Amino acid sequence: VFVFVLYVFIFSLCTGLSLRSQGLTALFLAVRLFCSVFMEADIHTMLDFASLVSTLWVIYMMWFKLKATYVKELDNMPLYYLLIPSVVLALIVKPYTHYGFMSEFLWAFCSYLEAVSVLPQLRLMQNAKMIEPFTSHYVFALGIARFLACAHWIIRVIETRGAYLYIAGSGYFWFPVAFLAEMVQTFILADFCYYYVKSFMAGQLVMRMPV
Template sequence: MGTKAATKDQGLIGLPYRYRCLNIHPYGRLSLKSQELTAIFLGTRLYCSFVMEYDVHTLLDLATLATTIWVIYMMRFNLKSSYMREKDNVPIHYVVIPCALLSLVVHPTTHHHIINRILWAFCVYMEAVSVLPQLRVMQNTKIVEPFTAHYVFALGVARFLSCAHWILQVLDTRGGLLTALGYGLWPPIVLLSEIVQTFILADFCYYYVQSVMGGQLVLRLPSGVV
């Protein structure tokens, strides 16, 4: 249901890079708020998975949530002195509240309890925009260390593949996938969320590839990027 099958690897794919950022480059400019938003949508999705469709993806979400909580703990306590709080300045409620309001209006039309359907929609919307604080940190600093750049680029690749998966599935089923998701605004909004996730990171990935091809170890972002 929703986007789980297509996005189950997005959290796991960034774990090695988050580990490297924290253990080798603790000043790696990770956004604590992005990690907290990730924990929120993973926790919500984990609950929905348990009550709606328990499967192997539930275990993957559990592993990703556990490591995300570990990253948050490290940033809040062990590496507190290197956390750039003044650069990580996107208020979390600016992201959470719009997602919550949208989930009240547009959510799956399945047989599950209404609260569970709203929570599922909430985690889909949150996942789409959880990277925004991380992009804001990079926009504020303009200079991105290699491991942070690798981490965000890995997220971009994962989200591009997820979006491509959805589009190919829709084409392969001749729209049948959207019908299977229900009716009303939910099916197109799910697909739109996948597209939003991809394009949020598109310009960063472009400059990342340019930087790598140019042999630059440190990524310098032009004004206006992300």
């Protein structure tokens, strides 16, 4: 998010950026921040707040100041494909806490939505076929971050011999499904990372997406 802020601020461009993906990011950050204030209120709360403010600024710039450089025709992934499944899954599988149903539902919803929030960005790049270096660097960095987060989950599961998936009081299916959501997000970005590395090794500054 902060990389996007730097890009928009320095170059005054939003070419190659998905407004829909930024909107989903703002939504899950806002929901997670709301839950975090009541459930955790730690350093992660401050980081979520800073990320949300930065994302909202990027959205404002894309929608008003830099609208001429935003390619709306390529950013065409229907959001209900992502929102409706996230809501339904959050109603079915959510953590069990003493904070009540709404907090449990919202926490699950933002976790599932985060897993698929990058899809509109990938769809835009797929439509554009040609990806600017800055955008490709950002998405690759996001992929590496998700890979490390997924690796952290796997290590914790191995260290606890599977017990980490069934933490008492968190719902029998919650951690396995949350872990699956983390895996889904990782695999969504894995394909892009493959083509990024392939283009980088070939010395291509502008990345080409497969048809």
